Amino acid sequence: MGRGRNFCNQFVSTQEIAAEILTEVDVGEELISVKEATKKVINSLYKDLPMLKDVKVRGSIHAYVIESLKRRNTIDFVIELCLKGKSIDELNPFLRNVLRIGVYEMLYHNVHPALATDSTVRIAKKLGYGAASLVNAVMRKAESVDIQKELKKLNPIKKMAIELHHPEWYVKMALRLVGKDAVELMQSNLKDVTYVRVNEIKASVESVRRYLEKHCELSETILPYVFKVEEWDKHPSILEWHEEGKYVVQDLASAIAAHVLSPEPGDFVLDLAAAPGIKTSQLAMLMENRGRIVAVDNSRSRLERMIAKMRQLGVEVVECRLGDGASFKVEEKADKVLLDPPCSTTGAVRKYPCIKWRFNMEKFKSTISLQRKMVENALRAGNSVLYSTCSITFEENEGNMVLFEDCIEKIRCREVNRWRSYGIKKFGRIRFKKWRSVARFWPHIHDCCGFFVALLNSENSKNYDLKNVK
Ligand SMILES: C[S@@+](CC[C@H](N)C(=O)[O-])C[C@H]1O[C@@H](n2cnc3c(N)ncnc32)[C@H](O)[C@@H]1O
Known part of the structure; x- marks a missing residue:
């Protein structure tokens, strides 16, 4: 961890471990997930701590981390009101996460302010007297912050962002996508389903x-x-x-994606972005473990985990291959192709709240460009292609499908069509004619992750023009 602390012989609380994990998420390797950060922190700092053998303790630490991450901007807003003009980023990373846990307990976990203050001051004491007195002062001030009064001083977007625990870019995007339902959408992103x-x-x-x-x-x-x-x-x-x-x-929306592709026993299926293989294993199940699935991913570590997962699930028809889904070639055309490419994950912020605080426009643009190349390759590799994302943005979904409009087939899945949840028809100046042929699932309507699915068939292609595919 390299933060120079060694508290091994001292009392350790669940709040302290949660603060360590949040610190790793904050300043550790770029884009480390909560799961990876938890593993790293436990292995490096608390390997032999007996209490971590208890699943309830581990569950409670996980809940502190996830629930405080979901509300990070509001918690930071309150802390900064108590920091006399200082930004939270100026604090020692561990200290700021101790404060975040304390404020989370007080505001959202029904812990009495005196108890929340006491437990955070105890942790901060390990960093010295100065840290403990700062935490004490901030926690006492935070207790009396009138959030409603403070919110009135903000512009409408910022107010919504703080009130609904989302970044401003997400608020603007949600308003553009679903109008006044944006409030419901963001509220449902806080649920745990x-x-x-x-x-x-x-x-x-x-x-x-x-x-x-x-x-x-x-x-x-x-x-x-x-x-x-x-x-x-x-x-x-x-x-x-x-x-x-x-x-x-497995989230319902994710299961719907593989269900819509509906492979049959004996089929040859290609999965172009397969790890960790949750959908691949569902494809194998729908194929009754008969036929062949070639599963491609460009991450060796994720593929290794996938191989172990397939063994655990009794899947026998999958061949895992390390490769680039945008150029991977198969010897013969696949009957069906699943393309579930990397995406902004904006539909799954319930499960991965870090996504809200890490959005990067450059990365977003390069992901869209990769998705388009992968669709193109998927259409070369097989006739029937299922494109899915756990993103709610227009750009990664209908915005990409506009380029392949000729290939789009209407989804004929009874279960999905009962929901009548279609794609977006028009966004800015872009019109998507096939909006009724694709499907979208929304957290606030369907109580699952935000998801998009489209079925394409390369045989319908009228030599689609890929000049725009960058
Ligand atoms: C949304 S996840 C796939 C989830 C998977 N379908 C499942 O249900 O478990 C996207 C995957 O794409 C992989 N990936 C990213 N870029 C890729 C590329 N150029 N070629 C192949 N796989 C890629 C990532 O490593 C990640 O495992």
């Missing part, structure tokens, strides 16, 4: 339902093999059958 998809390679839908119902309250979804987990005393991800690969935790 779990879905499980039965892995019928290893267990029947009924047996998984009966097993999960011992620990969880389930409800049905539009897909017969996907359940929504309404309540639980043990989260599905820590149960034995999960370890045995009888089901996976």
Whole structure:
């Protein structure tokens, strides 16, 4: 970690570990995920801490990290009001994350202000007297901040951003996409929703339902093999059958994407951005583990994890290949191609709240350019292509599909069509004629991640003009 602290022999609280993880997310390797940061912090600082063997303790640390990250801008807003003109970025990174956890506890976790102050001051003391007294002063001031009064001083976009815990660029984008429903969309981004998809390679839908119902309250979804987990005393991800690969935790929207492609037993399927393989394993399940799937990804480490996952799920028809999905070639045309390329992940900020605070326009533009090249390659490699993203932006979805409009086929999936949730017809000056042929899912309407799916067929192509594909 290189931050020069070694508290191994002192008392460690869950709040302190959460603050360490937030610090790693903040200043560690570029774009490290919460999962990776947690692993790194625990392995480097708290490897032998007995309390971390308890899943409830780990769950509580994870909740502190995720829930405070979801509200980061509002928490920072309150802290900065108490810092006498100083920016939170000027503070020592660990100290600012201790404060973030303290303010989160006080404002959103129903912890009495005196207790939240006490626990944060205790952690800060390990950094010295100056740090402890600063934390004490900020926490005491934060307790009396009148947020509603402060919000009135802001312009409407900034006010919405702070009130709904999203960055200003997201507020503007949401307003352009869904108008006044933007409020609902952003509120629903704060929810925590779990879905499980039965892995019928290893267990029947009924047996998984009966097993999960011992620990969880389930409800049905539009897909017969996907359940929504309404309540639980043990989260599905820590149960034995999960370890045995009888089901996976997978968002409903993600499951719909593979379902729409609907491969058949014996098909040859190409997956051009496959890792960690959640959709690939669903394709194998729909193919009854018969046929062939070539799964490509350009990340060796993700492919390694995918190989282990396929073994755990009993998937036998997948060949994992390290390669570039924009140029990967197959010997014969695939029957079906899944293209679930890297995207801005703006539909999945519920699960990955860091996305909100890391948006980068340059990266966004280069991702769009890669997506277009990958669509082009997918159409060369197979006839029927399913394009999906967990992004809600127009640019990555209809904006890309406009270039391939001739190839777009209407989605004929009964389950999806029941929702009548179409694409966007017009955005700025761009018109998308095939908006009724594609589908969008929204967190505030369908209670799943924001998702886009389009089905393309290369045989429909009238030599589409790819001059604009940069
Ligand atoms: C949205 S994720 C895929 C998720 C996967 N389909 C699933 O359901 O588990 C996008 C993947 O694309 C990979 N990727 C990024 N650039 C790529 C490229 N040029 N070629 C192939 N894969 C790429 C990333 O490593 C990442 O694993």
